[in-house]
Amino acid sequence: MVRLDLTNIHLNYPLLARSASGMKAEGDVESSRIVYDKNGRPRAVRALSGIDLSVGTGERVALVGHNGSGKTTLLHVLAGLLPPDTGTVSIEGQVTSLININLGIQAQATGHANITLRGLAAGFSRKQIAEKRDAIANFSELGPFLDLPVETYSAGMRMRLSFAIATTFTPEILILDEWLSTGDASFRQKAADRMRTFSQAASIIVLASHSLPLIEQVCSRVVWLDSGRVRMDGDVAAVLDAYQEAMAEA
CATH class of the missing domain: 3.40.50.300 (P-loop containing nucleotide triphosphate hydrolases)
Incomplete structure (x- = not known):
């Protein structure tokens, strides 16, 4: 049986001193995702927070979300390129990245x-x-x-x-x-x-893409990431409709 399971995955990106000293509360990263040290200085960015994901044989899963939502970071965790800070990654099968x-x-x-x-x-x-x-x-x-x-x-x-x-x-x-x-x-x-x-x-595909027609053609399920969290996970049409509506209102 080929499958992958992620349970309560959390991952922070440490900030270099120069990046931290020049960081603004608003910009590419939402202020709520910035982790501060005891002196109030930014030391990391929450890339993934509480991710639970299970994918079984035959599934083609698309990851959608705006830039910075955590799609590529999640792919790196699945590919074994980035270890999570906390949580468990269980993979049965050979991964090709x-x-x-x-x-x-x-x-x-x-x-x-x-x-x-x-x-x-x-x-x-x-x-x-x-x-x-x-x-x-x-x-x-x-x-x-x-x-x-x-x-x-x-x-x-x-x-x-x-x-x-x-x-x-x-x-x-x-x-x-x-x-x-x-x-x-x-x-x-x-x-x-x-x-x-x-x-x-x-047996399993996990694809991050901005191409909605491609997702509709290739995938059987969509996971919408927002600020490093799963906002919605389910049927392609339902998730894409909700995602497009949210993007139009942004």
């Missing part, structure tokens, strides 16, 4: 070495990586460049390699920050086709 597909690429290592390193980091065996190596190489279209250090690649070549590695292994739990499109025009359609196949193979 496309939040930042360049994360973990070693610039001084070759393309082939990065295929191995990224595969091992994702929990796959050397045998599984070897079985997928040709498919990754063919999709990336990098040919002999895979024998060269990644630091010699252009930005587009790095993206091709990262995308090919990230989307070749069949995902169980897929974590996405917006719907991924990548590369130049000649590669973009190929990547879009791969994304459709890739997402269909996943």
Whole structure:
């Protein structure tokens, strides 16, 4: 059984001295989310507060909310990139994260070495990586460049390699920050086709997006985040209607 469960998740972002000294009570962060020390100085921002979320096999969940609502932070918690300050994270299944597909690429290592390193980091065996190596190489279209250090690649070549590695292994739990499109025009359609196949193979998808038509097309459930808290969780149409109404009144 593939599933994920978050229980009473709280996470604060510590503020650097310079950020704290220049912070205003009003602005990008609501004053109620600022954590102060005993001397009244801001020391952190509440990114997530009391998040409870359970997702089971077959669910496609969208996260919506204005910028700063906690969507990306929650994705980072689900992907294991940020540990919560308090609360429990329970995940059954292999997580594939496309939040930042360049994360973990070693610039001084070759393309082939990065295929191995990224595969091992994702929990796959050397045998599984070897079985997928040709498919990754063919999709990336990098040919002999895979024998060269990644630091010699252009930005587009790095993206091709990262995308090919990230989307070749069949995902169980897929974590996405917006719907991924990548590369130049000649590669973009190929990547879009791969994304459709890739997402269909996943047992669970959690997607943060501002594209309501995409959410209606792909997702079966919507979680609306507001100021780091779950404001509404349920049917796509019902949550999106309430969210759009609130945004229109803001």
